[in-house]
Amino acid sequence: MKKYLPGILLVIGVVGLIIYIVSGYTIKFERKDYQTIAYNQKFEKYVDGEINGLDLSTVINMAVENNLNYEIKVDEDGYYVPDNKNSTKVFIYLSGSEEEFAMEDFIEVGLEDFNNAYSDAKFECTDIQYHKKTGRVSQMIFVQSEESERNSAY
Numbered sequence: 001m002k003k004y005l006p007g008i009l010l011v012i013g014v015v016g017l018i019i020y021i022v023s024g025y026t027i028k029f030e031r032k033d034y035q036t037i038a039y040n041q042k043f044e045k046y047v048d049g050e051i052n053g054l055d056l057s058t059v060i061n062m063a064v065e066n067n068l069n070y071e072i073k074v075d076e077d078g079y080y081v082p083d084n085k086n087s088t089k090v091f092i093y094l095s096g097s098e099e100e101f102a103m104e105d106f107i108e109v110g111l112e113d114f115n116n117a118y119s120d121a122k123f124e125c126t127d128i129q130y131h132k133k134t135g136r137v138s139q140m141i142f143v144q145s146e147e148s149e150r151n152s153a154y
Contacts, residue, residue, distance in 0.1 A: 036134060036135050036136055039066075039136055039137065040130070040135070040136065040137050042062055043059065043062065043088075043128070043137045043140060044128070044137075046058075046059050046125055046140075047125045047128055047140075048125075049124070050122040050123065050124050050145060051122070051123050051124075051125075051142075052118075052119060052120060052121065052122060052123070053114065053115060053117075053118030053119045053120065053121045053123065054115060054119050055123075056090075056092070056118070056123050056142055057111050057114060057115055059090055059140065059142075060090050060103045060106065060107070060111065061111070062088075063088040063089065063090050063103055063140075064103065064107065066086070066087075066088045067080050067086075067087055067088060070083075070085075070086040070087070072086065072087045078104055078108060079102055079104045080104065082138065082139075084131060084132070084133050085131055085133050085134050085136070086131070086134065086136060087131075087138060088136070088137055088138060088139070088140075089102065089103065089138070089139045089140075090102075090103040090139070090140050090141075090142065091103070091139070091140070091141045091142070092106070092123070092141075092142045092143075092144070093141070093142070093143045093144065094144045095143075095144040095145065095146050100141075118144075121144055121145070122144070122145040123142040123143065123144050123145065124142065124143055124145060125140055125141065125142050126141050126142070126143050127139070127140065127141040128140050128141075
């Protein structure tokens with residue numbers, strides 16, 4: 001029995017090391033999944049039903065904060081360049097316009113002006129997309145309701 005003891009201890013050590021490594025990866029993945037779910041929920045709560053312009057400003061601010069946090073690159077025109085992991089973009093269609101506005105268009109002139117013009121306007125999220133690699137929200141599209149059309153300088 002004594003001659004088998006070193007072999008048995010070696011097997012137990014290797015099995016213990018494998019269990020430790022696998023459990024470490026599992027905990028890491030679970031934490032990452034929880035963070036992704038929590039991040040997505042902040043945006044997904046604006047998907048169902050109509051929201052007002054102030055809520056839309058909140059969505060834009062969350063996207064900008066995320067892009068700054070992950071150091072998402074900005075092109076020469078001041079627009080965030082989407083990556084395949086962490087970037088978040090918001091696009092808006094205003095009623096009476098066929099043009100798609102990126103969130104950066106409103107940031108450039110100031111969200112305060114957007115809030116003044118569209119605080120009571122109603123918007124609906126018509127599309128939400130996720131990064132294939134990370135599962136995080138990558139893009140949202142909002143359309144202004146026809147009933148809430150307002151005059152604006154945009």
